[in-house]
Amino acid sequence: MTLRAFALERYFARHEFSAKHLLGSSDPEAMALADLLALEPGAEAALKEVWLGYTESLGDPGLRADIATHHPTITAEQILVFSGAEEPIFAFMHAALEPGDHLVVQYPSYQSHYSVAESRGIQVSRWHGDPANHWAPDPAELRRLIRPNTKAILICAPHNPTGYLYDFATWNEIIAIARHHGLVLFSDEVYQGLEHDPAQRLPHLADSYEKGLSLNCLSKSCGLAGLRIGWIATQDRHLFESLAAFKDYLTICNSAPSEFLARIAVRNMELLFARHRTRLVRNLDLLEAFFHRQSHRFRWQRPSAGTTTFPEYLGGSALSFCDRLVETTGIMLVPGNFFDMEGEYLRFGYGRQQFPEDLRLLEGYLEGNQGL
Ligand SMILES: Cc1ncc(COP(=O)(O)O)c(C=O)c1O
Structure with missing residues (x-):
């Protein structure tokens, strides 16, 4: 295919x-760039000292530690840094799923959430949001979509393109459904932080669910798409190792100047x-x-x-x-x-x-x- x-x-x-x-x-x-550097004294001089050799394939340890400060339980060792958010979506569809597996995707959706899987012969079911109800998808329908070969559910919160955001009760219900069936839950959180009422911000899934992945990046909520930095957080060691091994066939490691600049952004997120x-x-x-x-x-x-x-x-x-x-x-x-x-x-x-x-x-x- x-x-x-x-x-x-x-x-x-x-x-x-x-x-x-x-x-x-x-x-x-x-x-x-100048405005980002202005967020921290000494940043401009430090940028000039950045070493332009290969970087660590899992991501700069300092950047991983900075990202972990935004999680209550996830540690630096559970963060894997990629080039943007697109790369980890591609890696997930290859490293976590096999042809013949079934994936449920919240819908409408960013196309790589389903097209990469479909190209590998993975069956995809679309979990539709209701346009008459702020594009909220119905958890009862999610239950109906799960099959014996379902391996994972992919959700996007906050959601592109609809701007829908789960309430806390629905969020917990989705985690409970995934846990009940032993499914991986992939949560695309690249718009997190842009809840119009900050009190509605959901926790990162990776902190709440042992088979959960939180996808994040600097492109959206921080407005720094040109840095091309994204990451996965997960407690699931097997999934983490599979993604890290797959990344060796993609970018291998990230851009050193971008990782340096990403640390400034993450500290000032x-x-x-x-x-x-x-x-x-x-x-x-x-x-x-x-x-x-x-x-x-x-x-x-x-x-x-x-x-x-x-x-x-x-x-x-x-x-x-x-x-x-x-x-x-x-x-x-x-x-x-x-x-x-x-x-x-x-x-x-x-x-x-x-x-x-x-x-x-x-x-x-x-x-x-x-x-x-
Ligand atoms: C929901 C969602 N996930 C992932 C991405 C990809 O982000 P990046 O540009 O960091 O690769 C986008 C970009 O539009 C997006 O909307």
């Missing part, structure tokens, strides 16, 4: 660096989260007013976390709408087709500084084209 093209990433490859108004991106506003959260909530309030005025064109419910939201487009084909929009105005939204969604949905990303102006431009375009 072949690996399907990653539709969302192909669309970004076409438009991300030519479209002037990015209203569909999932990464929030990034920052300049709460500050970075808070900055992004403030902008996200401000932008989301504008988006809420927009959807209220545009309720004849979009059906929407306010998300509670993350950087993206996934309204239904009521004006016809979401794909044609997005293509026309980006070609005539340079405004980029993401059609739901790239999440393999049936129905007409769009992804909005509202983490960028320029968002208020770009949203105004979009509304002007809509008002000038009454047929849309």
Whole structure:
């Protein structure tokens, strides 16, 4: 079986660096290297001393220790550092699952959550969120989807593209279901820290479940996608060793300057989260007013976390709408087709500084084209 093209990433490859108004991106506003270095005295001089040889394949021990300070029980030895979050997803699908195994994936979903598995002959069931209920998936349906050959469940919390966040009771129920069936639970937590109400932040799964993996990175909640640093935390030693061995066939080890810079980000993570959260909530309030005025064109419910939201487009084909929009105005939204969604949905990303102006431009375009 072949690996399907990653539709969302192909669309970004076409438009991300030519479209002037990015209203569909999932990464929030990034920052300049100088601003990251300014977070810690002496950081700039120390960067110049970074040794450019190979780095440790499990990740810089200092970085692993810094990451572990964000966990109540996980230790540095239980953290495995990768290049971004995409690499560990790929590694997991190869190292933890075999052809003929069954994987349940919360849906809609970031495509690598299911396409890599499908390419290996792993059976995938989609655990659908309910668009009429903030895209919440139903735990009773999860129970029904489990088969004798189910090996793992993959969830995303906070969720891309819908912005859905589990409440604590549902979260515990999912862990209980996985534990009851002895399943690995893979929790993509790359948007953690961007709960609009910080009191709703869930614990990292890896601290709560012995067969759980927490996936994290600096690309989303910290806005540092260019560093390409991500990591897995898990108590499961066998899984950890399998992932580490698979990584030898991918990047082997991480970029030394990036690991140095990642330590600064990880030590200042709460500050970075808070900055992004403030902008996200401000932008989301504008988006809420927009959807209220545009309720004849979009059906929407306010998300509670993350950087993206996934309204239904009521004006016809979401794909044609997005293509026309980006070609005539340079405004980029993401059609739901790239999440393999049936129905007409769009992804909005509202983490960028320029968002208020770009949203105004979009509304002007809509008002000038009454047929849309
Ligand atoms: C849910 C989710 N997981 C993983 C990734 C990949 O992150 P990275 O850019 O760090 O590889 C993304 C990127 O959009 C994502 O949305």
